[in-house]
Amino acid sequence: MSVVSPGAGAPNLSSGAISGRRRFSNHLATAFIALSVILAVIPLALVCYYVLAKGASVVSWEFLSSDVPRSPRREGGGIWPAIVGTLLITGAAALMAIPLGVLGAVYLNEYGKNRPLARVIRTMADVMTGVPSIVMGLFIYVAWVTQVGSQSGFAGALALGCLMLPIVIRTTEEILRLVPDDLRQASAALGARRWRTTVTVVLPAAVSGITSGAMLAVARAAGETAPLLATIGLVYTANYSLMEGNTALPMLIFRNAAQPFDPAQQRAWGAALALVVIVVAFTIIARVISSRFAIKDY
Amino acid sequence: MNRNVLSRRVLAGVALAALALAGCGNNDEEPGAGDSSGAASEFADLSGELKASGASFPDAYYQAAIEGFAEVAPDVNITYNAVGSGTGKEEFGQGLTDFAGSDSLVKEGQGPKAGEFLYVPTVAAPITVSFNVQGVDKLQLSPDTLANIFSRKIKTWGDAAIKADNPGVNLPSTNITVVHRSDGSGTTSNFTKYLDAASDAWTLGSGDTVNWPSDTQGGEKNTGVAQLLKQASGSIGYVDLSDAKATGLKFAAIKNKDGQFVEPSLEAATAALEGAEIAEDLSYNPLNAAGAQAYPITSPTYLLIKTKYDDANKAKLVKGFLTYLLNDGQKLAEGEDFAALPQALKDKALAQVAKI
Amino acid sequence: MTQTLEKPAPPADKSLSSRGGGATGDRVFAALCVTAGVAVLAILALILFTTTQQALPALRESGLGFFTGADWIANDPDGDGPAGPTFGARAFIFGTFVVSAVALVVAVPISIAIALFLTELAPRRLRAVAVTVIDLLAAVPSVVFGLWGILVVAPALVPVYDWLHGAVGGVPVLGSIFGPPVSSGRSFMTAGLILAIMIVPIITSISREVFNTVPSAHKQAAVALGATRWEMIKGAVMPHSFGGLVGGVMLGLGRAMGETIAVALTIGAATQITANVLQSGNALPSVIAQQFGESSGVHRSALIGLGVVLFVLTVIVNLLARVVVRRAEIRMKGTAK
Secondary structure (H helix, E strand, C coil), X not given: CCCCCCCCCCCCCCHHHCCHXXXXXXXXXXXXHHXXXXXXHHHHHHHHHHXXXXXXXXXXXXXXXXXXXXXXXXXXXXXXXXXXXXXXXXXXXXXXXXXXXXXXHHHHXXXXXXXXXXXXXHHHHXXXXXXXXXXXXXXXXXXXXXXXXXXXXXXXXXXXXXXXXXXXXXXXXXXHHHXXXXXXXXXXXXXXXXXXXXXXXXXXXXXXXXXXHHHHHHHHHHCCCHHHHCCCCCCCCCCCCCCCCCCCHHHHHHHHHCCCCHHHHXXXXXXXXXXXXXXXXXXXXXXXXXXXXXXXXX | CHHHHHHHHHHHHHHHHXXXXXXXXXXXXXXXXXXXXXXHXXXXXXXXXXXXXXXCCCHHXXXXXXXXXXXXXXXXXXXXXXXXXXXXXXXXXXXXXXXXEECCCCCCCCCCCCCCEEEEEXXXXXXXXXXXXXXXXXXXXXXXXXXXXXXXXXXXXXXXXXXXXXXXXXXXXXXXXXXXXXXXXXXXXXXXHHHHHHCCCCCCCECCCCCCCCCCEEECHHHHHHHHHHHCCCEEEEEEHHHHHHHCCEECEEECCCXXXXXXXXXXXXXXXXXXXXXXXXXXXXXXXXXXXXXXXXXXXXXXXECCCCCHHHXXXXXXXXXXXXXXXXXXXXXXXXXXXXXXXXXXXXXXXXXX | CCCCCCCCCCCCCCCCCCECCCHHHHHHHHXXXXXXXXXXXXXXXXXXXXXXXXXXXXXXXXXXXXXXXXCEECCCCECCCCCCCEECXXXXXXXXXXXXXXXXXXXXXXXXXXXHHHHHHCCHHHHHHHHHHHHHHHHCCHHHHHHHHHHHHHHHHHHHHHHHHHHHCCCHHHHHHCCCCCCCCCCHHHHHHHHHHHHHHHHHHHHHHHHHCCCHHHHHHHHHCCCCHHHHHHHHHHHHHHHHHHHHHHHHHHHHHHCCHHHHHHCCCCCCCCCCCCCCCCCHHHHHHHHHHHCCCHHHHXXXXXXXXXXXXXXXXXXXXXXXXXXXXXXXXXXXX
C-alpha cells in the first residue's frame, strides 16, 4: 500500500508552521515554569545549607545533653531539656490525637458516609486544619490553663493534639476509602459484626496509610511553636513530668532568635538542626511507608 | 561576653572564699546577718523550690545571683522567668510565684494587694541610650533632643538640635530608626518617666507601654531591642547597660540635671542612687537625680515579697535567698554591669527582708 | 448425580452473626466513633465560645473600636495621653492583609507553574524529585524559616531594598509602595517573601490535583488542532481548572493569614498603616505571639480578642475555599469526593 502524501490543501504539520510569536510565547512559558521550579528549590537549599552549616558547628554530644543556660549570653550549654520536652509533649499529643482521629475517620468512612452529619464533620475537619496554631494555643490556655491555674506540658500536649486531630482524621479517611469493599463484604459474609470487621479487617489493611498519616501529623506538631507559647511555660533543666511547666525545641529557637548574643544564636541554629532532623526523618519515613506498603488492589 | 563570664566566675569564687574566711571575724558590714559562717551553714541547710518571674531588666544579675546561691545552698532550686514587670506583678498577685521582680511600682488594681507585699530594692543600673550610626563613636544628647527624637519630631541624624549637642562631630544625614520595647516593660516605664520629668517636649506620657509613633520599631525585651540596634544602621533605642555592653553597642552621654553630659557607667549610677530619696516602703526614684557625676537615667529595680508566707519553709527560702543577694550577691552585680546598692539602702533592704 | 448437601443446623439465635457478640458491641463501637467525629465539631465550637468569653472584658472596654481603632496601647500611661488602655486592631488587620497579599502575589504564579511542571512537563524521574522537594519544603517548621529570616534574610535584603527604592522611587504609584526601606530589613516585604515560600507547597498540591483531573481527551484535542504546549495549557487545562485553582489560592491565603512565628520574627513590630511595604508593621497572629507572654488582665483579654478575630477570618476563608473546591470538583468529576 502506498502512503498517501498530503495534497496541496492539507495542513502543514511541521513545526516551522508555527508563527514566531506563538513559538516565542511557548518558549517563554516553558522558561517561566522551569524558573519557578528552580525558585522553589533555592529557598529550600538555602535553609538547609544555613541550618546544616551553622547548626553542625555547634552540635555535639555535649550540646545535646547539657542543660539550657539561664542567661542567654553564656557560652556553652545545650538543648537537652528542649529535646525531652519536645519528645514528651509531642508523644502525649500523638497518644491523644491518633486514636481519636482514627475513630473519627472510621465514623466518617464506615458509618457516616454521605449522611448530613458526616458531611458537616468532614467539612469542619477540613476547616479545622486551617485554624491558626496560635488560636489552638489560646483556646487551651483559656479552657485549661486558666482553669487549672498553671502552665504545663500536658496543656501543650492538648494544644498540639487539637492541631493533629483533623490531619489524622482526613488522612485516615482517605486511606480507609482505598480499602476495597470486597474485604468488608467477605468479612461480613463470614459472620463478623460491623465493629469486628472494622477492627480486625479494615484497619489492619489500612495500617500503613494510617501510620504514615499519623507520622506526618506528628512531624507537623513537633515543629509548631505558637500553640506552646501560652501553655507550657519555661524551664532550664529537663523536666520529665507532664504536669509541670516544660520547654520544647521550637520554643527554644523562637526565644533565641531575637537575642543579640552569638552564643544564643548558635544555640538556636543547633536546636533548629535537631528539630529539622527529627521532622524530616518522620516525613521521609512516612512517605517510605506509604509508598512501600501501599494498599494493593485485589 | 567572655570577660563577663570570667569575671563573674572569679567574683563568685571570691564571694565563696570571703564567706569561708569571714567565719572567724565579725563583719561590721552586716549588722543584721550575724556570724557569716553561721550564714553559710544556714544557707546549706535550706532545701526546696522557689518560683519567680518579672522584669527582664535585672535578669542577667538575678540569674547570676541564683547560680551563686546554688553554690552555697545546693538543695534549693530557684527559677526566675523574665516575662516583664507587668506579668511578674500579676502572677505574684495571683499567687503563682513566690516573689516577683519589677522595675515599676505596683498600681492600684494591678498585681498584689497593698499591705500584702513589700518592696526590696536589689540593684540599680543605667538605662543606656544606645545607637548605631556609621562613623559616629561618641554622641551627646540633651533631654529635649532625646524627647524629640523618640517622639519623631527629629527625623534625621543631621538635624540642627543633635548638631548643637555635639559640636565638632560629623553627623550623616541618614534617617533615624527609633527602637523601643514591643512588650510591657518596666524599662520603658522608667525611661519615659525620665523624659516626662526632664523635658517639657515629651508629650507621650509614661508607663509600661506608651503610644509610640507608628513609624518606630519594636523589639521584645531588652535583648530584642539590642539585636535590632545591632542590625539596623542609623538606629537609636534604650537598653539596659548589661545587655548593651554584651552586645557591643555604643551609648550616648546624657545631659543631667546639673548640665553635665555623663556617660552611663556603674559609678555614675551609684552617684545617682546616693542623691535619691527613699520612701517609707523603700521605693525610690533615682531618675533625673541631682549631682554632677550622676547619670540621669538610672533605673531602680525591686523584688516583691509577701509580708506573710503560708508555707514556713518558703519563707525561710525567700529570706535566705534575699539575704544572700543583698550581702555577697551584691559582689556579683558589678560583673553583670549592675550597680550595687549604697550602704544605707542595703541596710534598710535587709531590715525589710527580716520582716517576713 | 446430585450431591446431597448436608444441611447446616439452623442458627440458635435469630441474628446470623456469632463473631463479635451481640448488637451491643456494634452499638458501643458505633457510639465511640460518632463521639470521636463529633469531637471535631465540639472543639471548634468550644474554641469560639471560650475565647470569645475571655475576650469580653477587652471588647466591652473598647466596643466596636476594637476592630476599627488604629491605636494599640496596652497599659495605661500616666501623665498626658489617653487615660486607659486602648485597643484597636486596625493596624494588625491591615498588616495581615498586606503580608498575605505579598505572599500570594509571589507564591501563586510560582505554585501554578510548578504544578504545571509536575503534571505536564516533567519526565517521570524528575517528577519524583520535584515532589520530594515540595514535600520537604512543607515539612520544614515555620520557626526554622523564622530563624533563617531574621538572622540571614532580613539583613541580606537591606541592600536589595535600598536599590529597589532607589530604582523606582520616582515613579508615582510604585514609589509609594517601595518607599524608604526600614534599615533592619524587617518589613511587610520580608515577612511576605518568607510566607510565600511557606505557602507554595499547599497551593502546588491542590493545583496538581486539579490539573490531574483534566480529561486527557481535551488536551489531546488541543494538540491535535496544532496548539503548542503553552496554548494547550491555556486552552484546555486552565479553563477546566479555574475554579479549583481559586479554591487552592484561598487555602493558601488562609494559611498565610494564620502563620504566626515566621511573620512575628521578620515583620518588625511597628503598629503602623502604610502603603510602603518596605516598612515594618505587625499582623494579627504575630502581635499575639509577641505580647502574650508579658500581658495580663485586660491586655491579655484583648490579645485573646485578636485571636477570636483571626479565628473567625480564617474559618470564613477556609469554608469559602472548601466550598469553591468542592463545587469545582463536582463540576469536573460529576461527584463530590
